[in-house]
Amino acid sequence: MKRTSHIQELRKMIAEEKKRGRKINFVPTMGFLHRGHLSLIAQAQQKDAFLIVSIFVNPLQFGPNEDLSRYPRDLERDVRLLEEAGVDALFHPTVEEMYPNPMVTFVEVGQLDAMLCGATRPGHFRGVTTVVNKLFNIVQPDKAFFGQKDYQQYLIIERMVRDLNLPIQICPVPIVREEDGLAMSSRNIFLTSEQRQKAQILSKSLAAAELSIQTGQRSAREIERQLRERITFESQGIIDYAEVRDAGDLSEVTEIKRPVLLALAVKFGTTRLIDNKVVEVKPNV
Known part of the structure; x- marks a missing residue:
């Protein structure tokens, strides 16, 4: 599995794969991987596709009183899981790589972001859509895979792609549950x-x-x-x-x-x- 934390290195890698005629499939994550993530990866492993997984805990989607510092992280464990799953490349940028300057440009999807999680977590989905749009611009995937546990997020990303005419197919993947019914998280x-x-x-x-x-x-x-x-x-x-x-x-x-x-x-x-x-x-x- 190839591995990089640098945008330009990833872009060079992707350009080489596209020259070989391969499609690019993409699974964006915040890491601390579980079977839910692995189900996304399994769906994204398709013939003639180069599969990229990203791990980035995005500070833009956490409010001032939310759990950014507590969010679980274990990069080396995640690397082992991705290698075992047969992922082609891992992109794990630092915050400084993704946001070298204070952000003044944001992507918002109106209406869909004002209810449910958006009602009690103001600014959350603006952070999600902004970072996903950045990742899409970096990776330029043909397909991107999102879990339906975050159903509102999936619809918002799908609408963003449609409204901005991004040439990306958004692929939903069903919820994966523990044996006791609890959704994987x-x-x-x-x-x-x-x-x-x-x-x-x-x-x-x-x-x-x-x-x-x-x-x-x-x-x-x-x-x-x-x-x-x-x-x-x-x-x-x-x-x-x-x-x-x-x-x-x-x-x-x-x-x-x-x-x-x-x-x-x-x-x-x-x-x-x-x-x-x-x-x-x-x-x-």
């Missing part, structure tokens, strides 16, 4: 054993809400009430949001008539977890 390491057990309520409440919809419940407010009630009474988790949104554009939903996103953000201790489920709507009998 680098932040899971911060959970105590008790909090970890309580956090199972996220996937359980999503499954119960899906069943409620599939058996005829069409009120989005009632589904949200069910989600909140179950999480509150069975876990004491602190709910940031528990909402039903249109799965295509995250617009508000009153009556469920088409596919919806059930979206959760809940804090267990000091650890904020997100989870979601896209529910297809069956006709009422």
